[in-house]
Amino acid sequence: MELKTLQNFLTIAREENMTKAADILHITQPTLSRQIKSLEDELGQKLFIRHSFHIELTEAGILLRKQAEDLLSMANKITDSFQSLDDISGGDLYFGLAESYQIGFLAEFIKDFKIKYPNLKYHITSGDTEQVLEKLEKGILDFAAIVEKPDFNKYNVVSFPEADKWVAVVSSSHRLASKSFITPKDLIGVPLFCSDQSWEKDIPGWAGRLFSELTLEGSFRLSYNGSLFAKKGLGCLLTFDKLIDTSEGSGLKAIPLSPALLTPMYLIWKKQQVFSPIAERFIYEFQNLNEG
Numbered sequence: 133m134e135l136k137t138l139q140n141f142l143t144i145a146r147e148e149n150m151t152k153a154a155d156i157l158h159i160t161q162p163t164l165s166r167q168i169k170s171l172e173d174e175l176g177q178k179l180f181i182r183h184s185f186h187i188e189l190t191e192a193g194i195l196l197r198k199q200a201e202d203l204l205s206m207a208n209k210i211t212d213s214f215q216s217l218d219d220i221s222g223g224d225l226y227f228g229l230a231e232s233y234q235i236g237f238l239a240e241f242i243k244d245f246k247i248k249y250p251n252l253k254y255h256i257t258s259g260d261t262e263q264v265l266e267k268l269e270k271g272i273l274d275f276a277a278i279v280e281k282p283d284f285n286k287y288n289v290v291s292f293p294e295a296d297k298w299v300a301v302v303s304s305s306h307r308l309a310s311k312s313f314i315t316p317k318d319l320i321g322v323p324l325f326c327s328d329q330s331w332e333k334d335i336p337g338w339a340g341r342l343f344s345e346l347t348l349e350g351s352f353r354l355s356y357n358g359s360l361f362a363k364k365g366l367g368c369l370l371t372f373d374k375l376i377d378t379s380e381g382s383g384l385k386a387i388p389l390s391p392a393l394l395t396p397m398y399l400i401w402k403k404q405q406v407f408s409p410i411a412e413r414f415i416y417e418f419q420n421l422n423e424g
Contacts, residue, residue, distance in 0.1 A: 227257065234277075249410060287402060288403055
């Protein structure tokens with residue numbers, strides 16, 4: 133199985149049209165069809181369902197697409213790493229970032245770091261902790277910024293300077309909008325929006341014995357999407373403060389939780405990992421900044 137064939141497969145999957153994909157790849161449609169037929173024979177699975185004017189992925193095709201994306205990302209990262217082995221002034225760094233206002237702290241650090249190392253190229257992947265940890269484990273990422281206590285046996289860890297404070301975000305016209313703080317009891321009978329990760333790991337400890345009386349209406353990986361439902365009065369979003377615009381005129385209000393719920397953020401990377409010179413320099417300066 134060749135990487136070029138996988139790249140061509142992903143182009144077809146994206147365009148959902150063999151002829152259009154062939155034009156983009158600058159090869160003939162029969163040649164591209166033969167490549168995919170050979171790939172299907174090699175895997176023993178049908179990858180596409182052909183329709184009159186488009187094609188769609190089979191279940192096997194969907195599985196291959198995810199694995200091919202990860203494999204090609206890893207191949208590109210390997211190439212970048214070797215090209216930068218002798219480059220002290222730059223190179224590529226790969227970050228996976230969970231949602232938090234503290235990402236601004238990392239962005240400010242990278243801004244200053246890039247001034248000193250102008251040939252730096254950085255690549256950002258966003259997602260929840262589960263998503264970025266998966267990519268870190270596969271070697272697709274160098275670093276992950278997560279909002280869950282990491283495994284200190286597996287990872288080197290640097291804590292961010294602050295912790296995220298939880299709030300309840302509701303429509304300005306919601307009956308809870310006039311409250312100065314929100315307790316677990318206030319949320320009984322209120323449809324709630326939250327990420328699956330936080331509903332399982334953060335909210336139970338905060339709500340205590342009342343957790344079983346709370347109702348998860350819908351789960352969102354992105355707080356912004358959840359805020360749109362809250363704004364329509366469909367429920368209350370539980371999320372980190374400062375992620376959602378709740379300024380005057382926004383139609384939303386953020387109310388602190390009581391008791392206060394705080395979540396630390398960590399920058400982590402795998403132990404015993406061999407890094408490029410620019411990655412080693414990044415680690416050294418980021419650790420020293422936090423220690424200082």
